[in-house]
Amino acid sequence: MELGNFFKLLWKHKNLLIIIPLIAITVSFFLVKNLADKYVSSAQIATGIVDQSRHLLDADPAAASSKEQSIAHEFSNLIEIMKLKTLINQISYQLMLHDLTAKVPFRPASKLFKTMNPAARKHAIEVLSNKFKNMQPLSYYNKDEEGINELLRSMKYDERSLRTDLYIIRDEDSDFITVSYESANPQLSAFVVNVLCSQFIGYYTTTIRKNETDAVNYLAKLLEEKRNALNAKTAQLQEYKIKNGILNLDEQSKSIFDQIMVYNDRKQQAEREIASNTGAIQTINNKFAPKEREYIEASMSKYNQDVISSQDQLHTLTDRYVRSNFNPQLKPAIDSLSNKLTAQINAASDKYIVNPLNGKDDLVKQKLTLEVTRDLAKYSVRAINNALAGLNNKYSRLVPFDATVKTFNFDIDIASKEYLDVLNRYNQTNLQSTFSIKLRQVEPATPDAAEPSKKMLLIILSGIIAFVFCVIVLFGIFFFDDDIKEPADLVKHTNLPLLGHLSTVTGSLDLRKLWDVEHRDKMRLFKELIRSIRFEVDQELRGEKVLGVTSLDSQEGKTVLAISLAYSYSMINKKVLLIDGNFDNPVISNTVQPKVYLEDYLKNNPDNYEQLSNTTNVMGNHGGDVTLLEISDENFIRSKFNELKMKYDIIIIETPPLSSLNKSKEWLLFANKVLTVYEANKGITKLQKDNINYLKSLNGKFAGWVLNKTDPKKDRF
Numbered sequence: 001m002e003l004g005n006f007f008k009l010l011w012k013h014k015n016l017l018i019i020i021p022l023i024a025i026t027v028s029f030f031l032v033k034n035l036a037d038k039y040v041s042s043a044q045i046a047t048g049i050v051d052q053s054r055h056l057l058d059a060d061p062a063a064a065s066s067k068e069q070s071i072a073h074e075f076s077n078l079i080e081i082m083k084l085k086t087l088i089n090q091i092s093y094q095l096m097l098h099d100l101t102a103k104v105p106f107r108p109a110s111k112l113f114k115t116m117n118p119a120a121r122k123h124a125i126e127v128l129s130n131k132f133k134n135m136q137p138l139s140y141y142n143k144d145e146e147g148i149n150e151l152l153r154s155m156k157y158d159e160r161s162l163r164t165d166l167y168i169i170r171d172e173d174s175d176f177i178t179v180s181y182e183s184a185n186p187q188l189s190a191f192v193v194n195v196l197c198s199q200f201i202g203y204y205t206t207t208i209r210k211n212e213t214d215a216v217n218y219l220a221k222l223l224e225e226k227r228n229a230l231n232a233k234t235a236q237l238q239e240y241k242i243k244n245g246i247l248n249l250d251e252q253s254k255s256i257f258d259q260i261m262v263y264n265d266r267k268q269q270a271e272r273e274i275a276s277n278t279g280a281i282q283t284i285n286n287k288f289a290p291k292e293r294e295y296i297e298a299s300m301s302k303y304n305q306d307v308i309s310s311q312d313q314l315h316t317l318t319d320r321y322v323r324s325n326f327n328p329q330l331k332p333a334i335d336s337l338s339n340k341l342t343a344q345i346n347a348a349s350d351k352y353i354v355n356p357l358n359g360k361d362d363l364v365k366q367k368l369t370l371e372v373t374r375d376l377a378k379y380s381v382r383a384i385n386n387a388l389a390g391l392n393n394k395y396s397r398l399v400p401f402d403a404t405v406k407t408f409n410f411d412i413d414i415a416s417k418e419y420l421d422v423l424n425r426y427n428q429t430n431l432q433s434t435f436s437i438k439l440r441q442v443e444p445a446t447p448d449a450a451e452p453s454k455k456m457l458l459i460i461l462s463g464i465i466a467f468v469f470c471v472i473v474l475f476g477i478f479f480f481d482d483d484i485k486e487p488a489d490l491v492k493h494t495n496l497p498l499l500g501h502l503s504t505v506t507g508s509l510d511l512r513k514l515w516d517v518e519h520r521d522k523m524r525l526f527k528e529l530i531r532s533i534r535f536e537v538d539q540e541l542r543g544e545k546v547l548g549v550t551s552l553d554s555q556e557g558k559t560v561l562a563i564s565l566a567y568s569y570s571m572i573n574k575k576v577l578l579i580d581g582n583f584d585n586p587v588i589s590n591t592v593q594p595k596v597y598l599e600d601y602l603k604n605n606p607d608n609y610e611q612l613s614n615t616t617n618v619m620g621n622h623g624g625d626v627t628l629l630e631i632s633d634e635n636f637i638r639s640k641f642n643e644l645k646m647k648y649d650i651i652i653i654e655t656p657p658l659s660s661l662n663k664s665k666e667w668l669l670f671a672n673k674v675l676t677v678y679e680a681n682k683g684i685t686k687l688q689k690d691n692i693n694y695l696k697s698l699n700g701k702f703a704g705w706v707l708n709k710t711d712p713k714k715d716r717f
Contacts, residue, residue, distance in 0.1 A: 006478050010471070017470050024466035025459055032455045041189035042180040043197050043445040048438060049074050050175035075170045078177060082168050082200050086135055088159045090199045091192055093132040095157045096148075098191070100125050106188040110154035124148055135203070162192065176442070186447030193445035201439045212429070219426040226419040233412045240404060262326075267384045270377040277374035284366060310341040311372055318376055319383050341372060483683050487707050493684055494692050499540070499675065499704035500533040502526065502561065504711070526564075533561075533706055534568045540673050540703040545645045547703075548671030550655040550664050552688045556679040557708035559587045562654040574649040580620045581628065581655045581667045588654060589620030597622055602632040602640060617648075628666040641670050658691040665694075673703040680710045 010017065049071055081087075099105035099113070100121050116124070127148055131138060138145040138152075152158040165182040181192040314337045321330045345368045484490045487501045503525050537547060549565070551558045559582075566578040579598065580588035589597075598621045628637065644651055655667040658676075668674055676695060684692070695702045 006475065009474055009478050013470075013474060017467060017474075020470050021463040021466040025463040028459045028462035032458050038182050038184065038454075039186035039189050039448060040180055040182045041186065041193050041445040041448055042178055042443075043193045043441060044171070044443040045177045045179065045197055045201070046440050046442045047075070047078060047175055047177060050173070075177070078204070079168050079170070081204060082177075082179070082196065083163075085137065085159055087196060087199050087203060088162055088166075089137055090132060090135065091162060091195050092152050092157045092159060093128045094195045095188075095191070096152055096155065097125060097128050097132070099155065099157075100128075106183075106185050106191065107155055110151075112151055112154040116151075124151065166192070166196075179445075181445075186449075190445040190447045194441075197441045197445075201441060204439055215429050216426070219422060219429055223419070223422045223426050226415065226422050230412065230415040230419050233415050237409070237412065263384050263387055266326075267381055270380045270384065273377040274374055274381065277370045277377065280366075281370045281374065284370070307341060307344050307368065307372075310337065310344055311375060313337055314341060314372075314376060318380055323383065323387065342369070345369060345372075483681050484678065484707070485680055486710070487705075490678060490705050490707050494705070496692070496695060496702065497704040499536040499706055500529060501680075501707035501710050502529050502533075502557065504709045530564045530568050534565060534572075537565070537673070537675065537703065541650075544672035545649065546641065546651045546653065546670060546672045548653045548655050548668050548674045549677065550668070550674060551657045551677040551679075552684075552691050553659050553679075554585065554657045556657070556677050558654055558657075558677040561675075561677050561706060561708065562652050563588065566652050569650050569652075575647070576617075577644060577648040577651045578618045579651065579653045580618070581653050583621055583623055583626050583663065584656055584660065586621050586623045588618060589623070592618045592620065594618040594620035596620070598628075599626075599631055602637060627663050634669065637670060658694065659687070668698075668701075671701070674698060674701055675703050675706060677706050677708050679708050 095106060099107070099109075123144075127138075127145065130136075138149050140146055140149065149158070153161070162181075167178075167180040167182075169178055170176070171178050179193050179197055181189045181196075183189045183192070314334070317330065317334050317337060321327065321334055324330060484493060487498050491498050541547065547565075549558050549562045562578060566576045569576045578588065580586050580594075581598070582588075588594075594617075596617070596619050598619055601619060632640075641651070653667055653671060655671075656663040658664050674695070
């Protein structure tokens with residue numbers, strides 16, 4: 001399909017493209033000339049969503065940013081709330097109540113409205129007032145309320161009618177929502193908009209306030225529960241500490257651990273003193289002989305008793321010092337007793353004279369001092385071990401207490417976090433409820449002047465729509481039209497060559513007048529096309545003489561073409577033989593009444609030879625249900641054709657159509673070239689595609705197509 005062909009189709013139907021839009025324009029003119037003027041009233045509602053002065057307490061920038069992202073959703077939610085059926089019903093009730101009570105209604109009374117008596121009006125006012133007050137819909141299952149519904153529909157005050165001319169939009173990126181209504185009455189438009197705005201603000205404020213109050217009450221109750229749970233956990237911990245004498249486990253455990261470390265240090269120091277003093281005493285003992293040791297012990301036994309008494313006192317005092325966790329108040333007494341013990345040891349050394357042979361009095365003094373120090377260290381280790389055992393027992397007792405206290409502290413931490421979370425949500429919700437969005441109608445609707453008339457626009461638009469509709473319909477016809485109208489279409493659909501085409505001829509076709517009368521212009525084109533086809537056939541035959549003329553289906557014009565070609569060849573002084581090979585429809589035989597028939601000629605009758613002339617002759621057939629090869633065998637027919645070739649310059653055979661299967665193909669066995677006629681303005685069927693494939697399989701025997709019955713207006717010479 002080419003765009004140029006589509007424009008040709010539009011030009012062909014140009015009258016249709018002019019008449020139909022004119023009719024649409026005329027009809028639209030009479031339809032819209034009596035239309036009433038339209039009045040539009042608008043009001044604006046400030047939401048406070050975008051107004052930053054309403055969000056000064058939004059301390060969290062992240063929350064403010066996230067709110068910016070949800071602005072579109074909030075406006076969409078508000079607009080959808082305004083479109084609720086509940087609010088539209090409120091407008092319907094108010095409009096109907098106005099028309100029932102006012103002297104001048106908004107709209108002319110309907111037939112149903114006029115039939116209402118005073119009692120019915122009073123009852124309708126009561127029902128509508130009650131429904132408006134309670135914001136309830138009218139029931140379709142209640143006969144009484146269904147009658148009021150019918151009244152609303154008759155006055156076009158019902159929900160569906162009101163929604164048609166109601167417009168609710170957000171003004172670009174502003175904080176305002178604009179509500180508009182269009183009607184034929186300016187007071188009606190303003191009334192509808194104002195009622196909707198007031199009802200919407202009241203409904204939204206009541207609903208939001210109730211939701212906020214419910215949320216605050218719920219959080220307050222939840223906050224009280226969390227506070228009680230936290231107090232209960234804290235009381236349990238305090239009771240456990242009092243019961244087990246726990247002040248501060250961390251400080252207590254740290255103090256005991258520090259004492260254990262101090263005792264361990266003292267123990268290690270005492271053990272070092274014991275080891276060192278024992279070694280020193282052993283060294284001194286090794287310096288004394290047995291006799292000297294006996295002398296010394298005998299002479300000093302009396303004084304040793306005082307030293308031993310002082311040592312016992314020193315041991316007792318040292319034990320008290322260790323048990324008191326090394327109380328500094330006992331240190332002076334220990335030092336005083338140690339000095340006393342040293343003085344007694346010195347006095348014993350001075351009182352008695354040591355054996356002058358040995359001179360070891362200092363060793364005796366030193367030994368006594370070391371023994372006292374060793375004994376004190378040993379006793380200190382024993383006391384320190386007892387103290388360490390007591391401290392370890394205390395430390396071990398603190399472990400289960402610590403685990404239990406940590407469990408209580410963990411529960412208290414969780415309860416505290418839950419309490420603080422609920423407290424934050426409560427404070428936030430309470431703050432938001434205090435400064436929540438408050439809708440207000442900043443601009444009420446007022447009756448306005450009539451809108452500019454759209455009548456001319458509607459009339460022009462109707463013409464444009466009608467024109468576009470016609471173009472679309474014609475394009476659909478053009479797009480889905482597979483009919484072959486021009487020679488190029490036939491070549492494109494079949495991929496086979498084309499010899500020429502013939503124009504449509506009106507009336508009867510007289511071939512003799514066609515060639516004799518030159519001044520007939522309507523036949524001149526047909527004659528020129530036949531000449532062109534004759535030339536192309538000559539180029540295809542190239543010295544061959546037998547031309548088969550067939551078609552895909554019957555009644556496509558192959559008979560006219562065969563006869564016309566025969567006359568055309570005779571005009572250039574060719575000896576022509578025209579054979580009527582169509583046994584099913586022998587039009588040529590019935591028209592010409594030939595002297596020679598195929599059945600007789602192919603039966604080898606000598607009398608038939610004399611009847612064939614030397615110029616133009618026609619060989620007909622008697623018709624009937626018979627085929628060529630049923631008359632005679634193939635070899636004999638070929639011999640007969642060879643005889644005819646000797647006698648004639650060209651032999652034209654009109655065969656049956658290819659739709660007759662073998663009847664046509666038997667004739668094509670004896671043809672040198674095949675010419676196929678195809679009628680224009682028809683599509684190719686599936687069966688014809690098989691026949692086209694057969695023509696392609698003739699291996700160069702197919703000369704080409706002749707497209708018949710084309711539009712003569714498209715031909716130019």
